[in-house]
Amino acid sequence: MTTDRAVPTSLSSAEPADPAGAPARRRRRALDNPRVVALAILALVAGLVALGRIANRTTEISPLLSDGVAYALYALDLAILAALLFVLVRNLMKLWFDREKPFGRFRAQLVAALLLLTVIPAGLVVITGSEVIRSSFDRWFSVPAEEVLDSAKNLAKAYYDQRQASATESAHRVAAALPVAALTTGNVGDLQGILGGELTVMRAAAVVGSVEVYQAVRTAAGTADVALLVQVGSATLPPNTVRAAADRLAARALGSGHDEPTSEDLDDGGGLVRVATPVRGADGVTLGAVVVSEYVPAVVRTEQRKAMVAFDKYQQVKVLRGPLQGVYLAIYLMIALLILISATWFGLFMARRIARPVQMLAAGARAIGAGRLDLRLEPESTDELGSLVESFNMMAAELRSSQEKLDQSRHQLERKNDEVDGRRRYIETILERVATGVLSLDADGALLTVNGAAERLLGLDQTAIGQRARDILSREDLRPLLPLADVLRRPEAAGVIQEITLARDDREIQLAAAATVLTGEGGRVEGVVLVLDDVTPLIRAQRVAAWRDVARRLAHEIKNPLTPIQLSAERLRRNFQTASPPARALVDECTGAIVTEVEALKTLVDEFAQFARMRGPRAVPADLNRLVEDTLRLYAGVLQQGRLHLEPQLTRDLPSVRMDLEQMRQVIINLVDNAVEALGGANAPERPDGRPPTIVVATSHDGAGGFVRLVIADNGPGVPPTDRDKLFLPYFSTKGRGSGLGLAIVRRIVTEHGGGIAVGEGRPGTVFTVELPAA
Amino acid sequence: MKRHPVLAAAVALFLFGAATVAAADVKVSTLIADGRVYTSFTAPAAFSTDARDVVKSGLPLSCVFTVELKRAATLWFDHTLATTTVTASVKLDTLTGMYQVSKIQDDKVIWSDRTMQEDQMRTWLTGFDRVAIATPTPLEPNAEYYVQVTVHLSPRRTFSLWPLWGHDDGSGRADFTFIR
Numbered sequence: 001m002t003t004d005r006a007v008p009t010s011l012s013s014a015e016p017a018d019p020a021g022a023p024a025r026r027r028r029r030a031l032d033n034p035r036v037v038a039l040a041i042l043a044l045v046a047g048l049v050a051l052g053r054i055a056n057r058t059t060e061i062s063p064l065l066s067d068g069v070a071y072a073l074y075a076l077d078l079a080i081l082a083a084l085l086f087v088l089v090r091n092l093m094k095l096w097f098d099r100e101k102p103f104g105r106f107r108a109q110l111v112a113a114l115l116l117l118t119v120i121p122a123g124l125v126v127i128t129g130s131e132v133i134r135s136s137f138d139r140w141f142s143v144p145a146e147e148v149l150d151s152a153k154n155l156a157k158a159y160y161d162q163r164q165a166s167a168t169e170s171a172h173r174v175a176a177a178l179p180v181a182a183l184t185t186g187n188v189g190d191l192q193g194i195l196g197g198e199l200t201v202m203r204a205a206a207v208v209g210s211v212e213v214y215q216a217v218r219t220a221a222g223t224a225d226v227a228l229l230v231q232v233g234s235a236t237l238p239p240n241t242v243r244a245a246a247d248r249l250a251a252r253a254l255g256s257g258h259d260e261p262t263s264e265d266l267d268d269g270g271g272l273v274r275v276a277t278p279v280r281g282a283d284g285v286t287l288g289a290v291v292v293s294e295y296v297p298a299v300v301r302t303e304q305r306k307a308m309v310a311f312d313k314y315q316q317v318k319v320l321r322g323p324l325q326g327v328y329l330a331i332y333l334m335i336a337l338l339i340l341i342s343a344t345w346f347g348l349f350m351a352r353r354i355a356r357p358v359q360m361l362a363a364g365a366r367a368i369g370a371g372r373l374d375l376r377l378e379p380e381s382t383d384e385l386g387s388l389v390e391s392f393n394m395m396a397a398e399l400r401s402s403q404e405k406l407d408q409s410r411h412q413l414e415r416k417n418d419e420v421d422g423r424r425r426y427i428e429t430i431l432e433r434v435a436t437g438v439l440s441l442d443a444d445g446a447l448l449t450v451n452g453a454a455e456r457l458l459g460l461d462q463t464a465i466g467q468r469a470r471d472i473l474s475r476e477d478l479r480p481l482l483p484l485a486d487v488l489r490r491p492e493a494a495g496v497i498q499e500i501t502l503a504r505d506d507r508e509i510q511l512a513a514a515a516t517v518l519t520g521e522g523g524r525v526e527g528v529v530l531v532l533d534d535v536t537p538l539i540r541a542q543r544v545a546a547w548r549d550v551a552r553r554l555a556h557e558i559k560n561p562l563t564p565i566q567l568s569a570e571r572l573r574r575n576f577q578t579a580s581p582p583a584r585a586l587v588d589e590c591t592g593a594i595v596t597e598v599e600a601l602k603t604l605v606d607e608f609a610q611f612a613r614m615r616g617p618r619a620v621p622a623d624l625n626r627l628v629e630d631t632l633r634l635y636a637g638v639l640q641q642g643r644l645h646l647e648p649q650l651t652r653d654l655p656s657v658r659m660d661l662e663q664m665r666q667v668i669i670n671l672v673d674n675a676v677e678a679l680g681g682a683n684a685p686e687r688p689d690g691r692p693p694t695i696v697v698a699t700s701h702d703g704a705g706g707f708v709r710l711v712i713a714d715n716g717p718g719v720p721p722t723d724r725d726k727l728f729l730p731y732f733s734t735k736g737r738g739s740g741l742g743l744a745i746v747r748r749i750v751t752e753h754g755g756g757i758a759v760g761e762g763r764p765g766t767v768f769t770v771e772l773p774a775a
Numbered sequence: 776m777k778r779h780p781v782l783a784a785a786v787a788l789f790l791f792g793a794a795t796v797a798a799a800d801v802k803v804s805t806l807i808a809d810g811r812v813y814t815s816f817t818a819p820a821a822f823s824t825d826a827r828d829v830v831k832s833g834l835p836l837s838c839v840f841t842v843e844l845k846r847a848a849t850l851w852f853d854h855t856l857a858t859t860t861v862t863a864s865v866k867l868d869t870l871t872g873m874y875q876v877s878k879i880q881d882d883k884v885i886w887s888d889r890t891m892q893e894d895q896m897r898t899w900l901t902g903f904d905r906v907a908i909a910t911p912t913p914l915e916p917n918a919e920y921y922v923q924v925t926v927h928l929s930p931r932r933t934f935s936l937w938p939l940w941g942h943d944d945g946s947g948r949a950d951f952t953f954i955r
Contacts, residue, residue: 153869160870261891263871308870315832315869322932 037349041342048331073330080337084344088115091348103362107355114351118343126336133332137325141318153311156304160273163294164261166207167275171259171292174198174211175279183215183279183287188230195232198292208234208295209272210241213279214250215288226250226289237295240267249276250289257286269298357385361392373400437532441469443525445488457511457532459504469530477504484515484530499535507725510536540729544744547730551608559605562598569594611730611741617660617752621775624657624664624708625650625699631668632697642682646672649698655774657708663749670742671712671768672697678716678766687715689764707755707771715765724759801924801947806905807954810913812844814949816924817902821945825932830874830896835866838900839927844908846920856920857910863900876900901926914953921950 095108174194182190195211202209210233214226226247233241245264253260253276264272274293278286296304317324360377367375376393379386428451431438437454441447447465455461458481464472469485472478480500487496495516502509512533520526569591576587632648639646672695676682679693686692698711719727719734726732728747733740750757755772800820806813821838830836844857861880868875874896877887890896914920925946 157870164871261871262873263868304870312833312869316834319828319832319834319932320930323930 037342037345041338044334044338048335073327073334077330077333077337080334080341084337084341087341087344087348103355103359107351107359110355111348111351114347115344118347119340122336122340122343125339126333129332129336130329133325133328137321137328141321146314146318149307149311149314152307156307159296159300159304160263163273163296164275166205167209167273167292167294168259168261168277170198170202170209170211170294171275171277171290173201174213174292175277175290178213178279178288178290180279180281180287183213183229184281186215186229191230192232195230199232199234202294203234208236210234210237210293212243212246212250212291212293213288214247214254214291216254216286224251224254226254229288233293234295238266238268238270241272241293245272246274246276246291246293249274250291252276253278253289253291254286264293265301266298269302271296271301353381353385356380357389361389364392364396368396368399373403435534437530437534439469439530439532441485441488441528441530443488443527445469445485445528447472448527453534454530454532457502457509457534477502481513481530481532484513485528487515487517488525488528505721507721508536509534510539536725543729544748547744548612551730552612555605555609555612558601559609562601562605566595566598569598607741611745611748614745614748617663617749619658619660619753621656621658622661623654624659624710624772625652625654627659627661627664628668628697628699628710631665632672634669635672639676639682642684643686643692644676644679644682644684645692645694647694647696649696651698651700654699654701654708657772658775659753659772660749664753667746667749667770668697668710668712670746671770674742674768675712675714675716675766679714680716687764691715701774702771705771707773710770710772711767712770713762713765713767715762718761718764718766719759721761727759728757800945801926803922803924803947803949805922805949805951807951810955812908812910812914812920812922813905814842814908814922814924815902815904815906816840816842816947817898818924818926818945818947819897819901821926821928822897822901823928823944826928827893829928829930829932830865830867831869833867833869834930835864836900837929838863839929840903840906841925841927842906842908843923843925844910844920845923846918856912856914857908859906859908861903861906863903865896865900878903880906916953916955918953919950920953921948923948 091111095104095111098104099108177194177198179190181187191213195213198211199209210231212231213229215229217225217227219225228243228247231243241264245262249260249262257278260276262274262276264274266272272293272295274291276289276291279288279290281287357380364375364377373396375396377389377396379389379393431449431451432453434451435453437457438449438451439447439454440449445468447467447469450458450460450462450464458478460472470482473481473485480502483498484496495514497512497514500511500513502511512535514531516529516531518526518529572587573591576584578584579587628648628650632646635646675695676684679695684693694715696711696713698713700709700711702709723732723734727734728743729740730744731740732744747757750770750772753772755770757768757770760767760769801816801818803814803816806815818838818840826836840861840863842859842861843855845853845855847853859880861878863876863878866875867873872891873889874891874893875887875889876896876899878885878899888899890899908922923946925943928944931944
């Protein structure tokens with residue numbers, strides 16, 4: 001047995017509302033993939049961390065404050081905000097439009113709940129964080145911190161100013177003390193004494209430094225320049241001071257005509273505070289320059305630098321407070337927006353993750369309810385929801401398996417039912433067609449079934465079904481069958497077999513009847529089956545056979561002595577030819593009677609012999625009408641002068657009949673002869689109703705039955721109903737003479753031709769109907 | 776005008792743009808010599824209080840001047856023939872009170888000096904003299920041109936959400952007819 005197996009169809013989230021489709025599995029969007037989203041967030045966080053590390057490593061804050069960074073941050077914020085708004089608006093609109101769809105409200109409520117759970121805390125974090133940053137900035141620029149830094153700066157600045165003022169004073173003092181002639185003539189000896197005295201003053205003031213005197217010169221190109229005339233310095237001055245710086249400073253002072261201060265860092269961490277002042281002659285012309293350098297020890301210089309750097313940084317941050325705050329807010333806003341969009345996405349993702357399998361399960365349940373047992377849902381995860389989908393698939397598979405088993409069982413039952421039904425119809429057909437009458441009774445004695453043969457035999461119809469058998473069989477003609485129905489009252493008998501004779505329609509029917517009790521489980525009586533066999537033809541045939549045997553014996557036993565008897569009688573007649581006339585007359589009378597009766601006996605014995613030894617028919621296809629016409633033509637001379645009418649009514653275009661022409665001719669003759677005799681011979685008088693004695697010989701064709709019918713009817717006195725069945729028995733005659741074998745021979749001939757003969761009542765008269773199978 | 780609302784809007788926009796240009800605070804002058812365009816400009820107003828605060832804090836301040844030689848177009852945006860960028864930077868040594876000023880053109884320091892005078896520093900910082908504009912093609916004789924100078928200070932104390940709004944700290948233009 002094969003069953004139709006549909007290819008399992010799958011259902012994914014693409015088609016929850018329409019599970020009937022097969023539809024193909026929709027590819028998951030990138031935004032629905034947690035790994036993609038996690039990677040994107042991770043990349044953004046990594047970018048922010050890298051930016052932070054770069055900012056930390058940068059001593060200057062300008063890179064962080066560059067417009068590009070700020071604008072990039074804000075652009076990123078705006079992009080994230082736009083993405084967040086897009087995601088929110090899109091999903092909210094989608095939920096709004098999907099609210100009437102199955103599970104639309106459930107999904108909307110779920111999304112709303114998860115969004116509230118995530119967006120509100122994230123929003124609060126953004127607001128709170130912004131305020132924290134603002135307040136932090138305010139705390140950074142608190143007055144005490146600024147005052148401390150300002151004091152440190154002032155200290156450092158005051159020390160520097162002091163050193164610069166000291167150097168300026170020294171430079172002015174040296175410049176005032178320098179003789180103009182020494183500068184113009186370059187007399188270094190006069191200058192060294194002045195400079196040595198200045199060093200003594202500096203040393204007395206615990207100042208380490210140096211003094212250089214420059215002479216103004218003209219270069220070959222005509223430009224002003226300086227030339228070092230003399231230099232003196234403290235012994236403790238670091239040797240790595242760069243003189244080039246002093247040269248440039250002197251040239252600058254020479255060019256500008258006024259003091260030029262500068263500060264210079266040294267390799268040992270210390271520094272030099274230099275001041276160059278121009279030296280003018282009496283006419284105000286600049287003749288040279290004096291550069292005084294005072295050494296700042298490394299310890300002082302370092303602390304001085306630290307104080308200034310701290311102050312500068314503080315001031316720079318303070319000056320750029322607005323942009324800095326904006327940058328930090330932008331960064332924080334970006335992080336907050338990332339958190340917000342992550343939370344929003346997570347909320348939507350979770351809503352989809354929960355709602356979609358539920359939606360899919362509902363659609364699957366509807367599909368299964370509609371009969372799509374081959375449905376299989378595609379699990380999108382391996383968690384509990386995935387297990388739920390797998391369980392659903394297992395349930396659908398079990399349902400499908402059960403449905404298939406049920407279908408198989410149903411098919412088997414239907415097939416068996418068809419077989420049983422076919423067998424029942426077959427048995428019913430057999431029962432309906434068999435000549436044996438069958439009746440079934442239930443345990444209460446009510447008729448359950450009556451087949452056609454039983455209806456014909458017993459004269460019943462379908463209205464008898466359901467009635468009690470005893471009521472039906474209580475009818476006068478069926479009363480002999482009552483004992484059969486009573487077998488239900490004594491089921492221990494198990495069955496009854498009887499030969500029963502019914503008198504129905506003025507004829508006797510010989511029945512071989514059997515009643516069988518049907519017992520079920522535990523010996524419980526379930527009913528009775530009555531079987532009625534019409535054995536009338538069999539008994540009749542047995543009688544005919546018996547008569548044929550008698551006829552053969554009679555012919556043998558009687559015919560043999562007839563000839564000696566006839567010869568003996570004729571011998572007596574010859575021997576008494578010479579006797580006296582009275583004696584001769586007596587002998588002639590006696591021997592004549594003997595010879596006549598012997599002849600009659602011979603005729604009788606010949607008929608017996610013919611009946612006993614009648615040959616089988618030599619059938620050939622022939623035209624029945626032609627045979628009838630030929631046969632009736634024999635009566636033309638006999639009936640011509642009489643009042644008896646022989647009226648052929650032949651139907652044209654009869655099919656041919658396979659028959660022995662001689663035997664069938666004998667049949668027609670016997671039947672016509674019987675009719676003639678029944679009407680009183682060729683000169684029969686008119687019938688009592690005034691009509692002339694008439695014999696009708698008719699032929700017809702029964703296409704449905706497949707036979708040709710020959711009817712010979714007369715309007716004579718007819719045959720009593722009780723004699724009709726006996727008419728065809730040998731030695732039965734209603735005429736009181738003859739052998740009574742005529743109709744027996746007719747029946748035998750017809751029967752041996754495969755046909756049948758019946759006698760019926762005319763109006764008035766007798767009707768013989770012969771039916772022969774058409775060729 | 777009621778019949779042409781689009782035209783009216785275009786005219787209004789043009790007038791707004793012209794007014795914006797007329798309110799320029801960069802003084803620009805041009806000089807044509809040997810077929811080349813030289814421009815001098817000063818923008819003392821660009822050195823605002825905020826800029827001064829930035830300089831005083833010790834942060835280096837840059838004044839970026841974008842000099843564009845343009846030719847006016849009737850129905851379309853003006854055509855830019857050449858562009859050059861010059862930058863003036865200042866850094867205050869808060870210990871010595873010395874301003875170090877330098878000027879850069881085409882990534883090269885073209886001038887540097889120092890001063891302790893703030894006015895001097897402002898003059899140096901906001902002014903350029905004879906900045907040459909190299910044109911890829913010779914100018915068309917008797918054609919109308921103009922030089923537009925915009926100045927942008929960096930860093931800034933104020934911060935706008937969008938670079939298109941208030942990005943420049945001043946601008947100015949000088950029209951001329953190239954006569955050979």
